[in-house]
Amino acid sequence: xxxxxxxxxxxxxxxxxxxxxxxxxxxVVRANGAWLELADxxxxxxxxxxxxxxxxxxxxxxxxxxxxxxxxxxDHVLFAGATHEPAVQLAERLLAIVPEGLSRVxxxxxxxxxxxxxxxxxxxSWVHREQPDRRVFVALDGAYHxxxxxAMAAGDPDPFFRPFESMxxxxxxxxxxxxxxxxxxxxxxxxxxxxxFEPLLQGAAGMRVMSVEFVQQARRLCDExxxxxxxxxxxxxxxxxxxxxxxxxxxxxxxxxxxxxGLTGGMLSLAATLATEELFESFLHHERSRFFPxxxxxxxxxxxxxxxxxxxxxxxxxDVPAQLERIGRxxxxxxxxxxxxxxxxxxxxxxxxxxxxxxxxxxxxxxxSDLTPHLRREAVRHGVLLRPLGNVLYALPPACLTDEQxxxxxSVMRHLVTTLA
Ligand SMILES: *Cc1c(COP(=O)(O)O)cnc(C)c1O
Numbered sequence: 325x326x327x328x329x330x331x332x333x334x335x336x337x338x339x340x341x342x343x344x345x346x347x348x349x350x351x352v353v354r355a356n357g358a359w360l361e362l363a364d365x366x367x368x369x370x371x372x373x374x375x376x377x378x379x380x381x382x383x384x385x386x387x388x389x390x391x392x393x394x395x396x397x398x399d400h401v402l403f404a405g406a407t408h409e410p411a412v413q414l415a416e417r418l419l420a421i422v423p424e425g426l427s428r429v430x431x432x433x434x435x436x437x438x439x440x441x442x443x444x445x446x447x448x449s450w451v452h453r454e455q456p457d458r459r460v461f462v463a464l465d466g467a468y469h470x471x472x473x474x475a476m477a478a479g480d481p482d483p484f485f486r487p488f489e490s491m492x493x494x495x496x497x498x499x500x501x502x503x504x505x506x507x508x509x510x511x512x513x514x515x516x517x518x519x520x521f522e523p524l525l526q527g528a529a530g531m532r533v534m535s536v537e538f539v540q541q542a543r544r545l546c547d548e549x550x551x552x553x554x555x556x557x558x559x560x561x562x563x564x565x566x567x568x569x570x571x572x573x574x575x576x577x578x579x580x581x582x583x584x585x586g587l588t589g590g591m592l593s594l595a596a597t598l599a600t601e602e603l604f605e606s607f608l609h610h611e612r613s614r615f616f617p618x619x620x621x622x623x624x625x626x627x628x629x630x631x632x633x634x635x636x637x638x639x640x641x642x643d644v645p646a647q648l649e650r651i652g653r654x655x656x657x658x659x660x661x662x663x664x665x666x667x668x669x670x671x672x673x674x675x676x677x678x679x680x681x682x683x684x685x686x687x688x689x690x691x692x693s694d695l696t697p698h699l700r701r702e703a704v705r706h707g708v709l710l711r712p713l714g715n716v717l718y719a720l721p722p723a724c725l726t727d728e729q730x731x732x733x734x735s736v737m738r739h740l741v742t743t744l745a
Pocket of ligand 1: 435470585
């Protein structure tokens with residue numbers, strides 16, 4: 325027996341967790357491929373890629389080797405006034421596969437910092453271009469861009485960020501609708517700074533899929549007004565939508581692109597904010613003070629860059645976008661007959677994601693809060709790690725899932741909804 329949960333309860337403060345109410349955390353001792361192994365020997369299928377990060381499967385040997393080799397050669401060096409092969413090579417490889425027009429890679433630590441860097445780049449570039457009143461970004465209802473202040477401001481304040489509302493800068497929020505976006509731009513006029521969104525798939529909003537047409541219309545609206553489009557592909561990047569990038573699938577190029585989560589195959593924290601040459605050049609000046617004053621201690625950490633390079637190689641060799649498409653479609657097709665079930669609404673799938681909404685009975689407001697922990701517990705009891713977003717039950721597994729494991733995930737999702745009272 326493990327005493328980890330008891331020791332944890334004494335010293336740890338977990339993210340997105342109500343201590344004292346929620347079930348004790350799962351004591352995970354090792355992971356391999358799609359499997360997580362608990363202290364008592366129980367094995368769980370990772371149905372959500374450990375918060376949308378794990379891309380190929382856990383502890384992939386090529387990634388493990390890349391980490392240990394790089395750690396022995398060059399562990400870390402500052403990235404201002406120094407450079408190294410893993411960072412440069414990773415930038416070269418990334419720029420070769422992202423949508424056209426992106427030509428500069430700015431590294432940081434995680435999805436939130438990638439978004440902070442994107443917002444700051446755009447805002448500062450407006451100052452340099454002598455349009456300092458362009459301060460207001462337009463963002464979507466339900467948007468999630470991370471938990472730091474700028475990222476929170478860009479995200480929908482509900483349900484998480486109301487306590488910080490008075491501290492956040494102004495953002496114009498619109499539904500996923502081209503007319504609403506155009507109207508917001510027009511109303512903001514010379515105050516509009518740009519548009520930030522999660523292309524094709526809004527993750528934290530509840531795995532909401534948007535149309536390719538909307539993405540293309542948004543691109544056109546930004547173009548018509550000379551406004552930069554920031555594509556937050558922190559979750560959608562690296563094959564999750566069935567293409568390497570959601571923007572690629574939608575047939576557009578953003579001006580700024582945020583990458584994290586799957587960048588290292590989900591092994592280490594690393595992020596990249598990719599920008600156009602035009603944006604980069606707006607910072608070039610004979611005055612040093614016009615540089616971009618942003619950088620983190622571990623910017624472009626060589627070990628993280630090396631594992632990202634190894635992950636890209638595995639992605640290309642295994643055609644990860646196609647694998648994820650196979651998995652997402654597999655789960656979706658096996659649940660297709662639930663479409664008419666009274667507790668199932670909006671069964672959907674995009675790339676490696678399959679989801680449905682659980683219909684919550686009218687007038688049982690308190691029911692929802694009990695539903696999520698119940699579903700989590702039941703999923704684990706049946707051997708699959710799932711973490712519903714409110715009443716949205718979804719799967720977003722790593723690319724190594726076998727067809728048999730796809731069936732397992734789908735059958736547990738089916739069980740969860742068909743056994744509800
Ligand atoms: C997870 C996520 C972030 C934040 O990334 P962190 O690494 O958790 O800071 C930002 N944007 C999107 C779309 C995400 O899914």
